[in-house]
Amino acid sequence: MKSFIEYSSDTDFPIENLPYGVFTSPSNEQKHIGVAIGEWILDLNVISHLFNGDLLRDQQHVFKDEKLNSFMGLKKAYWSEARATIQNLLDVNNQTLQNDSQLRERAFVKQSEAKMHLPADIGDYTDFYSSIHHATNVGIMFRSKENALMPNWKYIPVGYHGRSSSIIVSGTPIRRPYGQTLPVEGAEPHFGPCRLMDFELEMACFVGGPPTKLGERVTAKQAEEHIFGFALMNDWSARDIQKWEYVPLGPFTAKNLGTTISPWVVTVDALRPYIVENYPQDPPPFPYLKHEDNFNFDIKLEVDLISEKSPVVTTISRSNYRFLYWTVKQQLAQQTITGCNLNPGDLLGSGTISGDTSDSYGSMLELSWKGTKPLRLKSGEERKFLQDGDTVILRGFCVNENGVRIGFGNCAGKLLPAVPFE
Numbered sequence: 001m002k003s004f005i006e007y008s009s010d011t012d013f014p015i016e017n018l019p020y021g022v023f024t025s026p027s028n029e030q031k032h033i034g035v036a037i038g039e040w041i042l043d044l045n046v047i048s049h050l051f052n053g054d055l056l057r058d059q060q061h062v063f064k065d066e067k068l069n070s071f072m073g074l075k076k077a078y079w080s081e082a083r084a085t086i087q088n089l090l091d092v093n094n095q096t097l098q099n100d101s102q103l104r105e106r107a108f109v110k111q112s113e114a115k116m117h118l119p120a121d122i123g124d125y126t127d128f129y130s131s132i133h134h135a136t137n138v139g140i141m142f143r144s145k146e147n148a149l150m151p152n153w154k155y156i157p158v159g160y161h162g163r164s165s166s167i168i169v170s171g172t173p174i175r176r177p178y179g180q181t182l183p184v185e186g187a188e189p190h191f192g193p194c195r196l197m198d199f200e201l202e203m204a205c206f207v208g209g210p211p212t213k214l215g216e217r218v219t220a221k222q223a224e225e226h227i228f229g230f231a232l233m234n235d236w237s238a239r240d241i242q243k244w245e246y247v248p249l250g251p252f253t254a255k256n257l258g259t260t261i262s263p264w265v266v267t268v269d270a271l272r273p274y275i276v277e278n279y280p281q282d283p284p285p286f287p288y289l290k291h292e293d294n295f296n297f298d299i300k301l302e303v304d305l306i307s308e309k310s311p312v313v314t315t316i317s318r319s320n321y322r323f324l325y326w327t328v329k330q331q332l333a334q335q336t337i338t339g340c341n342l343n344p345g346d347l348l349g350s351g352t353i354s355g356d357t358s359d360s361y362g363s364m365l366e367l368s369w370k371g372t373k374p375l376r377l378k379s380g381e382e383r384k385f386l387q388d389g390d391t392v393i394l395r396g397f398c399v400n401e402n403g404v405r406i407g408f409g410n411c412a413g414k415l416l417p418a419v420p421f422e
Helices: 060-064 076-090 101-107 132-142 239-245 268-274 328-336
Strands: 020-025 028-037 040-043 108-110 115-117 125-128 159-161 167-169 178-181 190-193 201-207 227-235 259-261 300-306 313-320 347-349 391-399 405-416
Touching: 040 076, 040 101, 076 268, 101 108, 125 328, 159 328, 178 239, 201 300, 201 328, 227 268, 227 328, 227 391, 227 405, 259 405, 268 391, 268 405, 328 347
Parallel strands: 125 347, 167 259
Antiparallel strands: 020 028, 020 115, 028 040, 040 108, 125 159, 178 190, 201 227, 201 347, 227 259, 300 313, 300 391, 391 405
16 A cells, blocks of 8 residues: 655654544644644544545544544444545545645645644543563562562552543643652651652553443453554653652652653554564463453654753663553453443553663663663763753654554653742
């Protein structure tokens, strides 16, 4: 398949990808739903009348919304028909858009001229803790090598309910927070700016499908009907605040200061060619968490750090989504085992994704091993944790055996100084 829109071979957005996002443009301040293709955005609001397949001809209104929730709330078959329609319209052999100069001029917007927004109204957000290497590293640091994993870790996809109101789109700066910390064990706590600011390399899954009812469960075998697509996620973390506050109930203000996601949502259909074997699980999970098919993905993940003092970029981590112990199907099944209801646009965070080598860790906490092994940047500076002015950029992409590459764009944020507490 070849698109009549030309793009470079290293683009994140070939015709095989077609991720969804929400944008505004200089000529239109109303939010529109779009699809990324090369350096362009195809405005689905403008071409909504062309979704005339058996399923979508009566649902064209979802492409005129300002958020993806209504489209996400349709069934999986509708998503597949939409993807097929868009690919067909972009195909070099299709003249519908290609030869209609007026429609084409209205339908395509340069990404460089557009402003991206959150792709959906995120009603609820759950952050999991599903990377075995990350959980082991943190356990070794704060407990011991012999007790690295808590007894429940290999039985339950552990998670906590996060704060959806502070999820922000890539490019939005983040403020260093104030909070209580315990700089000296056994002494009185301290109140002031966070000293140990961190990023967390994660992936986010957007929930789709019709809403489930309170009391209704979704097993891992049924979960794919409710998995719309994926984005990159940086779950900013105030480590010193977290250490003091998390006992006994877990993360709170150390995490609610802001969570950055990339603006483009890559669908399961686009990721299907990059499925790999699930991470081996021992002991076997309970039946409600079992699914026989592979639903892990070979998504290469990278983290860049840029100091405000120098434009030189340092790639400080290279990891991979395939290192997750628990699949997103299992995460969703755990979310709903109590009968917790789901809504289109809900977000599931993977938890920090760390690999099995020291250069593949997904946080500064691990990369600097709790500050004992400072990272040296290409600018010559050192980092134990993030400093004010640092910009963190997450990137993710897949390449199959035929060299076809799809990506997620960037998930970027700059850390600003704390606002003085009056």
